[in-house]
Amino acid sequence: MKLFVDTAKVEHIKEVASWGVLSGVTTNPSLIAKEGRDFRPVIEEICAIVDGPISAEAVSLDAEGMLKEAREYSKWHDNVIIKLPMTDEGLKATAGCTEEGIKTNVTLIFSPMQALLAAKAGATYVSPFVGRLDDISHVGMELVQTIVAMYDNYGIETEVIVASVRSPLHVVDAALLGAHIATIPYKIFKQMLHHPLTDKGIQAFLDDWAKVPK
Ligand code: G3P
DSSP: OEEEEEOOOHHHHHHHHHTTOOOEEEOOHHHHHHHTSOHHHHHHHHHHHOOSOEEEEOOOSSHHHHHHHHHHHHHHOTTEEEEEESSHHHHHHHHHHHHHTOOEEEEEEOSHHHHHHHHHTTOSEEEEBHHHHHHTTSOHHHHHHHHHHHHHHHTOOOEEEEBSOOSHHHHHHHHHTTOSEEEEOHHHHHHHHOOHHHHHHHHHHHHHHHHSOO
Protein backbone atom coordinates (compact mmCIF):
# COMPACT_ATOMS: atom_id res chain seq x y z
CA MET A 1 0.00 0.00 0.00
CA LYS A 2 1.29 3.45 -0.92
CA LEU A 3 1.28 6.20 1.70
CA PHE A 4 0.22 9.75 0.82
CA VAL A 5 0.14 12.68 3.23
CA ASP A 6 -3.14 14.58 3.51
CA THR A 7 -2.02 18.17 4.02
CA ALA A 8 -0.96 21.34 2.23
CA LYS A 9 1.55 22.29 4.94
CA VAL A 10 4.91 22.27 3.18
CA GLU A 11 7.05 21.78 6.33
CA HIS A 12 5.04 18.70 7.27
CA ILE A 13 5.32 17.30 3.74
CA LYS A 14 9.09 17.86 3.76
CA GLU A 15 9.43 16.08 7.09
CA VAL A 16 7.46 12.97 6.12
CA ALA A 17 9.15 12.90 2.69
CA SER A 18 12.54 12.88 4.42
CA TRP A 19 11.63 9.54 6.04
CA GLY A 20 11.53 7.98 2.55
CA VAL A 21 7.96 6.70 2.97
CA LEU A 22 5.94 9.15 0.89
CA SER A 23 4.42 8.33 -2.52
CA GLY A 24 2.07 11.29 -2.97
CA VAL A 25 0.08 14.15 -1.45
CA THR A 26 -3.62 15.00 -1.28
CA THR A 27 -4.98 18.48 -0.64
CA ASN A 28 -8.49 19.85 -0.50
CA PRO A 29 -9.90 23.41 -0.38
CA SER A 30 -10.04 23.35 3.45
CA LEU A 31 -6.39 22.27 3.73
CA ILE A 32 -5.30 24.91 1.19
CA ALA A 33 -7.30 27.62 3.03
CA LYS A 34 -5.52 26.76 6.31
CA GLU A 35 -2.17 27.74 4.73
CA GLY A 36 -3.33 31.29 3.87
CA ARG A 37 -1.37 31.25 0.60
CA ASP A 38 -2.22 31.23 -3.12
CA PHE A 39 -3.19 27.85 -4.53
CA ARG A 40 -0.67 27.60 -7.38
CA PRO A 41 2.57 28.27 -5.46
CA VAL A 42 1.53 25.79 -2.75
CA ILE A 43 0.87 23.05 -5.31
CA GLU A 44 4.08 23.84 -7.22
CA GLU A 45 6.12 23.74 -4.02
CA ILE A 46 4.60 20.39 -3.06
CA CYS A 47 5.37 19.03 -6.56
CA ALA A 48 9.01 20.03 -6.09
CA ILE A 49 9.20 18.06 -2.82
CA VAL A 50 7.37 14.84 -3.69
CA ASP A 51 7.76 12.98 -6.98
CA GLY A 52 4.32 11.35 -7.07
CA PRO A 53 0.63 12.15 -7.57
CA ILE A 54 -0.36 15.50 -6.00
CA SER A 55 -4.12 16.09 -5.78
CA ALA A 56 -5.43 19.61 -6.43
CA GLU A 57 -9.19 20.03 -6.06
CA ALA A 58 -11.51 21.82 -8.49
CA VAL A 59 -14.16 24.00 -6.83
CA SER A 60 -16.50 24.68 -9.76
CA LEU A 61 -19.93 23.10 -9.52
CA ASP A 62 -20.46 22.58 -13.26
CA ALA A 63 -18.53 20.18 -15.50
CA GLU A 64 -17.35 22.89 -17.88
CA GLY A 65 -15.91 24.92 -15.00
CA MET A 66 -14.27 21.82 -13.52
CA LEU A 67 -12.73 20.95 -16.88
CA LYS A 68 -11.40 24.48 -17.22
CA GLU A 69 -9.79 24.21 -13.78
CA ALA A 70 -8.46 20.74 -14.62
CA ARG A 71 -6.81 21.98 -17.81
CA GLU A 72 -5.19 24.86 -15.92
CA TYR A 73 -3.98 22.93 -12.83
CA SER A 74 -2.67 19.99 -14.87
CA LYS A 75 -0.36 22.41 -16.71
CA TRP A 76 1.34 23.37 -13.43
CA HIS A 77 3.16 20.04 -13.18
CA ASP A 78 2.95 16.54 -14.73
CA ASN A 79 2.18 15.04 -11.30
CA VAL A 80 -0.92 17.15 -10.63
CA ILE A 81 -4.07 15.03 -10.26
CA ILE A 82 -7.44 16.79 -10.43
CA LYS A 83 -9.73 16.11 -7.50
CA LEU A 84 -13.36 16.23 -8.60
CA PRO A 85 -16.51 15.90 -6.51
CA MET A 86 -18.77 12.85 -6.72
CA THR A 87 -21.71 14.56 -8.44
CA ASP A 88 -23.27 14.20 -11.89
CA GLU A 89 -21.26 17.23 -13.05
CA GLY A 90 -18.17 15.75 -11.39
CA LEU A 91 -18.66 12.51 -13.32
CA LYS A 92 -19.06 14.44 -16.58
CA ALA A 93 -15.83 16.31 -15.81
CA THR A 94 -14.10 13.03 -14.91
CA ALA A 95 -15.09 11.55 -18.28
CA GLY A 96 -13.89 14.72 -20.01
CA CYS A 97 -10.55 14.65 -18.17
CA THR A 98 -10.15 10.95 -19.03
CA GLU A 99 -10.67 11.77 -22.70
CA GLU A 100 -8.05 14.52 -22.50
CA GLY A 101 -5.56 12.33 -20.62
CA ILE A 102 -5.86 14.31 -17.35
CA LYS A 103 -5.69 12.12 -14.24
CA THR A 104 -8.47 12.43 -11.65
CA ASN A 105 -9.27 11.66 -8.04
CA VAL A 106 -13.02 11.49 -7.46
CA THR A 107 -13.58 12.63 -3.91
CA LEU A 108 -16.32 12.58 -1.26
CA ILE A 109 -17.16 8.94 -1.99
CA PHE A 110 -19.57 7.54 0.60
CA SER A 111 -21.15 4.53 -1.16
CA PRO A 112 -20.02 1.57 -3.29
CA MET A 113 -22.23 2.70 -6.18
CA GLN A 114 -20.57 6.11 -6.23
CA ALA A 115 -17.20 4.32 -6.46
CA LEU A 116 -18.47 2.17 -9.36
CA LEU A 117 -19.79 5.20 -11.26
CA ALA A 118 -16.52 7.10 -10.74
CA ALA A 119 -14.51 4.13 -12.04
CA LYS A 120 -16.81 3.81 -15.06
CA ALA A 121 -16.21 7.50 -15.85
CA GLY A 122 -12.49 6.71 -15.91
CA ALA A 123 -11.35 8.00 -12.49
CA THR A 124 -7.68 7.31 -11.85
CA TYR A 125 -8.39 7.31 -8.10
CA VAL A 126 -11.43 7.32 -5.82
CA SER A 127 -11.38 8.67 -2.29
CA PRO A 128 -13.78 7.03 0.18
CA PHE A 129 -13.92 9.12 3.40
CA VAL A 130 -13.78 6.59 6.21
CA GLY A 131 -13.57 8.98 9.19
CA ARG A 132 -16.62 10.99 8.15
CA LEU A 133 -18.64 7.75 7.86
CA ASP A 134 -17.44 6.64 11.30
CA ASP A 135 -18.56 10.08 12.56
CA ILE A 136 -22.17 9.25 11.63
CA SER A 137 -21.96 5.71 13.07
CA HIS A 138 -21.35 3.87 9.77
CA VAL A 139 -18.25 1.68 9.67
CA GLY A 140 -16.16 3.53 7.08
CA MET A 141 -13.87 0.58 6.48
CA GLU A 142 -16.80 -1.57 5.30
CA LEU A 143 -17.08 0.80 2.35
CA VAL A 144 -13.39 0.33 1.53
CA GLN A 145 -13.78 -3.46 1.74
CA THR A 146 -16.74 -3.39 -0.66
CA ILE A 147 -15.05 -1.10 -3.18
CA VAL A 148 -11.82 -3.15 -3.20
CA ALA A 149 -13.80 -6.40 -3.70
CA MET A 150 -15.95 -4.87 -6.43
CA TYR A 151 -12.95 -3.48 -8.33
CA ASP A 152 -11.08 -6.81 -7.94
CA ASN A 153 -14.03 -8.76 -9.40
CA TYR A 154 -13.71 -6.91 -12.68
CA GLY A 155 -10.05 -5.96 -12.78
CA ILE A 156 -10.98 -2.28 -12.52
CA GLU A 157 -7.78 -0.23 -12.56
CA THR A 158 -9.04 2.76 -10.55
CA GLU A 159 -7.01 2.94 -7.33
CA VAL A 160 -8.65 3.30 -3.93
CA ILE A 161 -7.31 6.11 -1.72
CA VAL A 162 -8.51 5.64 1.85
CA ALA A 163 -9.17 9.23 2.98
CA SER A 164 -10.45 10.99 6.09
CA VAL A 165 -8.07 8.83 8.11
CA ARG A 166 -8.40 9.55 11.82
CA SER A 167 -6.15 6.98 13.53
CA PRO A 168 -3.23 4.60 12.91
CA LEU A 169 -5.74 1.72 13.07
CA HIS A 170 -7.47 3.09 9.97
CA VAL A 171 -4.14 2.68 8.18
CA VAL A 172 -3.72 -0.91 9.40
CA ASP A 173 -7.26 -1.75 8.30
CA ALA A 174 -6.72 -0.11 4.90
CA ALA A 175 -3.65 -2.28 4.34
CA LEU A 176 -5.40 -5.46 5.51
CA LEU A 177 -8.26 -4.77 3.08
CA GLY A 178 -5.86 -4.32 0.15
CA ALA A 179 -6.53 -0.63 -0.48
CA HIS A 180 -3.98 0.81 -2.92
CA ILE A 181 -3.27 3.98 -0.95
CA ALA A 182 -3.96 5.58 2.43
CA THR A 183 -3.77 9.37 2.64
CA ILE A 184 -2.73 10.19 6.14
CA PRO A 185 -2.71 13.45 8.14
CA TYR A 186 0.71 14.49 9.52
CA LYS A 187 -0.42 13.92 13.13
CA ILE A 188 -1.32 10.30 12.36
CA PHE A 189 2.05 9.75 10.62
CA LYS A 190 3.72 10.83 13.90
CA GLN A 191 1.48 8.47 15.89
CA MET A 192 2.37 5.62 13.51
CA LEU A 193 6.08 6.29 14.02
CA HIS A 194 6.28 6.31 17.79
CA HIS A 195 6.15 3.44 20.24
CA PRO A 196 7.02 3.79 23.94
CA LEU A 197 8.90 0.47 23.91
CA THR A 198 11.12 1.74 21.07
CA ASP A 199 12.01 4.86 23.11
CA LYS A 200 12.55 2.74 26.25
CA GLY A 201 14.69 0.26 24.28
CA ILE A 202 16.90 3.03 22.81
CA GLN A 203 17.44 4.52 26.28
CA ALA A 204 18.39 1.08 27.72
CA PHE A 205 20.89 0.48 24.88
CA LEU A 206 22.42 3.94 25.38
CA ASP A 207 22.69 3.39 29.16
CA ASP A 208 24.42 0.02 28.64
CA TRP A 209 26.69 1.47 25.91
CA ALA A 210 27.88 4.10 28.38
CA LYS A 211 29.19 1.25 30.57
CA VAL A 212 31.34 -0.21 27.75
CA PRO A 213 35.05 0.63 28.40
CA LYS A 214 36.35 3.02 25.72
O1 G3P B 1 -8.62 15.19 1.93
C1 G3P B 1 -9.83 14.58 2.18
C2 G3P B 1 -10.02 13.95 3.54
O2 G3P B 1 -8.92 13.16 3.87
C3 G3P B 1 -10.53 14.85 4.61
O3 G3P B 1 -10.50 14.31 5.89
O4 G3P B 1 -10.62 14.56 8.35
O5 G3P B 1 -11.60 16.35 6.87
O6 G3P B 1 -12.70 14.13 7.09
P1 G3P B 1 -11.40 14.87 7.10
